[in-house]
Amino acid sequence: MRTIVIDPVTRIEGHAKITIRLDEDGKVADTAFHVTQVRGFEAFTEGRPFYEMPAITARICGICPISHLLASVKACDAIMSVRIPPTAAMLRELLHCGQITQSHALSFFHLSSPDMLLGFDSDPARRNVVGVIEDHPALAKDGVTLRKFGQQVIESLAKERIHPSWTVPGGVNAPLDRAVRDRILAGLPEAKAIALRTLSFYKGVVDQFSDEIANFGTTPSMYAGLVDDGGNLQLYDGGLRFVDAAGKVVVDRMAAEDYQQFIGEATIPTSYLKAPYFKPLGFPGGVYRVGPLARLNVADRCGTPLADAEFDEFHQRFGAPAESSFHFHYARLVEIIYALERMETLLNDPAILDRHVRATAGVNALEGVGMAEAPRGVLIHHYKVNEDGAIVWVNLIVATGHNNLAISRGVDQVARRYVDGGKFKEGMLNRVSAVVRCYDPCLSCSTHAADQFPLDIQLVNPAGEMVDRIRT
Amino acid sequence: MSQQVSVRIDGELCTAAEGQTIYEVAQANGRSIPALCHMEGLSSAGACRLCLVEVAGIGRLLPACTTPVNTGMSVTTESENLAHHRVMALELLFVERNHICSVCVSNGHCELQALAQKLGVTHVRYPYNYPRLSVDTSHPRFVLDHNRCILCSRCVRVCDEIEGAHVWDIAARGINSMLVSDLDRPWGESENCTSCGKCVQACPTGALVEKGRAVEEMTKRNVVVTTLAAKRDAHP
Ligand code: SF4
Ligand code: FES
Numbered sequence: 001m002r003t004i005v006i007d008p009v010t011r012i013e014g015h016a017k018i019t020i021r022l023d024e025d026g027k028v029a030d031t032a033f034h035v036t037q038v039r040g041f042e043a044f045t046e047g048r049p050f051y052e053m054p055a056i057t058a059r060i061c062g063i064c065p066i067s068h069l070l071a072s073v074k075a076c077d078a079i080m081s082v083r084i085p086p087t088a089a090m091l092r093e094l095l096h097c098g099q100i101t102q103s104h105a106l107s108f109f110h111l112s113s114p115d116m117l118l119g120f121d122s123d124p125a126r127r128n129v130v131g132v133i134e135d136h137p138a139l140a141k142d143g144v145t146l147r148k149f150g151q152q153v154i155e156s157l158a159k160e161r162i163h164p165s166w167t168v169p170g171g172v173n174a175p176l177d178r179a180v181r182d183r184i185l186a187g188l189p190e191a192k193a194i195a196l197r198t199l200s201f202y203k204g205v206v207d208q209f210s211d212e213i214a215n216f217g218t219t220p221s222m223y224a225g226l227v228d229d230g231g232n233l234q235l236y237d238g239g240l241r242f243v244d245a246a247g248k249v250v251v252d253r254m255a256a257e258d259y260q261q262f263i264g265e266a267t268i269p270t271s272y273l274k275a276p277y278f279k280p281l282g283f284p285g286g287v288y289r290v291g292p293l294a295r296l297n298v299a300d301r302c303g304t305p306l307a308d309a310e311f312d313e314f315h316q317r318f319g320a321p322a323e324s325s326f327h328f329h330y331a332r333l334v335e336i337i338y339a340l341e342r343m344e345t346l347l348n349d350p351a352i353l354d355r356h357v358r359a360t361a362g363v364n365a366l367e368g369v370g371m372a373e374a375p376r377g378v379l380i381h382h383y384k385v386n387e388d389g390a391i392v393w394v395n396l397i398v399a400t401g402h403n404n405l406a407i408s409r410g411v412d413q414v415a416r417r418y419v420d421g422g423k424f425k426e427g428m429l430n431r432v433s434a435v436v437r438c439y440d441p442c443l444s445c446s447t448h449a450a451d452q453f454p455l456d457i458q459l460v461n462p463a464g465e466m467v468d469r470i471r472t
Numbered sequence: 473m474s475q476q477v478s479v480r481i482d483g484e485l486c487t488a489a490e491g492q493t494i495y496e497v498a499q500a501n502g503r504s505i506p507a508l509c510h511m512e513g514l515s516s517a518g519a520c521r522l523c524l525v526e527v528a529g530i531g532r533l534l535p536a537c538t539t540p541v542n543t544g545m546s547v548t549t550e551s552e553n554l555a556h557h558r559v560m561a562l563e564l565l566f567v568e569r570n571h572i573c574s575v576c577v578s579n580g581h582c583e584l585q586a587l588a589q590k591l592g593v594t595h596v597r598y599p600y601n602y603p604r605l606s607v608d609t610s611h612p613r614f615v616l617d618h619n620r621c622i623l624c625s626r627c628v629r630v631c632d633e634i635e636g637a638h639v640w641d642i643a644a645r646g647i648n649s650m651l652v653s654d655l656d657r658p659w660g661e662s663e664n665c666t667s668c669g670k671c672v673q674a675c676p677t678g679a680l681v682e683k684g685r686a687v688e689e690m691t692k693r694n695v696v697v698t699t700l701a702a703k704r705d706a707h708p
Contacts, residue, residue: 047606047607048607049607049609049615049683051684051685051686052577052686054686054687055575055686055687055688056575056687059574059575165579165686165687165689169684169686173686173689360684362612362683362684386609388609388610388660389683390609
């Protein structure tokens with residue numbers, strides 16, 4: 001038995017390792033996706049007042065702090081047992097739309113477009129965002145502009161791009177300025193034009209990737225994502241819907257506090273990441289995917305006109321549910337359009353300027369669960385506190401955690417096709433990495449530690465000795 | 473009328489009343505000496521060593537907040553040596569406990585943080601202590617986070633001298649020193665605490681704070697304490 005280790009996957013935001021074990025004939029025996037960072041976050045927060053959790057948890061991820069903030073403030077709202085002012089909910093959703101836009105733009109333009117635009121087998125030295133800027137300057141410029149727009153929305157609302165403290169338990173700590181509303185509204189038409197232009201470009205080239213589409217994580221799985229009462233796509237609020245591999249709804253609008261009834265968490269020995277699974281189906285049968293693709297697969301509609309048109313076309317082309325994880329990229333672009341349309345709706349509602357944006361209360365429940373859709377999928381924060389409000393127990397389920405099993409399966413599927421002969425071929429290795437990148441996994445937050453990740457590939461012989469190693 | 477004395481502060485000749493501290497005289501003459509444990513209206517403790525100054529003819533540095541002026545004294549409030557000592561004192565405060573500013577309710581409104589920024593502390597040269605300290609959340613309105621306490625004893629003094637309740641004390645010695653309420657009972661069980669909140673307003677850091685303030689939301693109003701003290705002085 002020989003083992004190829006791709007460690008860690010380049011261009012994802014964290015630290016991961018993939019081990020592909022080969023049998024004596026150089027064929028793939030099995031594949032494991034594992035994370036090598038150590039957890040430790042839960043222990044650190046014990047004894048701290050619960051209302052500090054939003055800011056603390058936002059700091060476990062530099063890429064999507066707002067998702068943690070939102071899941072966390074919702075858990076805190078539950079501990080306070082308050083219904084936050086409607087305007088506060090609108091403002092939180094607005095902030096979230098800014099975050100989704102910038103995060104999806106980063107994933108698509110910076111991390112994934114090099115593979116797609118320059119070719120999976122192109123020179124690795126050029127297969128990066130610099131290569132994209134050289135070959136597709138207009139698209140690269142669009143990417144920068146769109147991401148910046150999302151960041152500016154966050155900044156102008158929360159005064160600080162990373163780790164804003166504007167979102168607080170009970171609502172937000174300051175109402176929206178008329179001038180800020182007008183500024184965001186003024187930037188929306190260009191952002192929408194870019195999103196539509198990029199999606200139409202992508203729709204033109206997506207058929208070139210039929211090979212990848214056919215082989216990137218097409219193993220059937222369930223899907224989970226938030227929907228509102230009408231079955232529309234939801235990012236900030238709503239209940240969790242599970243659909244099976246055929247798209248049939250099996251659980252609908254699960255409330256956050258019921259998650260333990262439906263989600264089990266298995267510990268995988270090779271990884272510090274927990275593997276959540278759909279409890280009624282057990283482990284590992286209950287594998288489900290979350291994130292942009294899952295959300296489009298569980299929702300009946302998006303609920304905004306432009307995104308709905310794209311939603312229909314997407315499912316016409318690739319089925320409902322669309323199975324291949326390659327379509328995470330497509331789904332991300334649809335969601336950017338949705339997020340921008342939601343921003344427009346929210347900002348045009350006069351109630352967005354209401355001054356009453358915060359409810360106050362002490363501890364009224366000893367437990368609270370908050371749930372929100374992070375860019376990469378549903379995120380759950382669950383806290384228990386004592387009567388004084390000090391944290392006694394914490395559980396976080398992050399998007400990459402939900403997708404853990406699906407990622408392993410997806411990599412295995414790709415490896416079986418692209419790995420043969422037990423040799424390092426760049427095209428093969430990059431495709432394995434690329435399948436992981438479909439999920440845009442944010443591993444630093446799954447393991448609550450950030451780290452550098454130089455590429456480290458190890459070849460291990462049947463005796464367990466390392467016989468080859470490539471590092472970048 | 474008290475006796476007048478003449479002193480030199482940074483070369484400038486100043487007149488002061490006998491019994492005034494170097495800190496007071498310097499301030500009255502437009503010099504600002506860094507200070508953390510000192511608070512106008514309270515007695516001086518000399519606990520933080522940020523206000524150290526050089527006095528001609530004395531071979532060691534003296535805390536300005538507790539040293540009375542004498543006629544003929546010549547004081548230096550700014551020098552390379554003093555800057556070095558002050559930065560070191562701040563660094564030692566940072567390493568002693570867990571001041572993680574970014575997740576602190578007082579972030580942006582903290583005297584320790586502000587002073588560190590002002591004196592140019594960009595990094596800390598000593599290894600952190602990382603003690604495992606508790607947070608007392610037992611009081612219905614306030615929280616004591618030992619992780620952020622610099623043992624300045626302002627709370628001890630304001631509670632004793634202004635409120636007259638004497639809830640706070642500093643127990644043990646050296647590195648084991650710890651702020652305690654009612655001789656080491658949870659704050660929420662204190663029989664002496666009047667819940668007036670003066671200690672919270674006096675505390676320079678995020679150690680004593682109002683319950684429910686999210687990160688960066690805790691602003692202090694020192695002036696409450698100072699004005700109260702002035703009023704009490706006026707009507708003894
Ligand atoms: S709690 Fe605040 S005021 Fe009291 S000793 Fe500690 S730092 Fe000083
Ligand atoms: S201010 Fe003088 S020792 Fe603290």
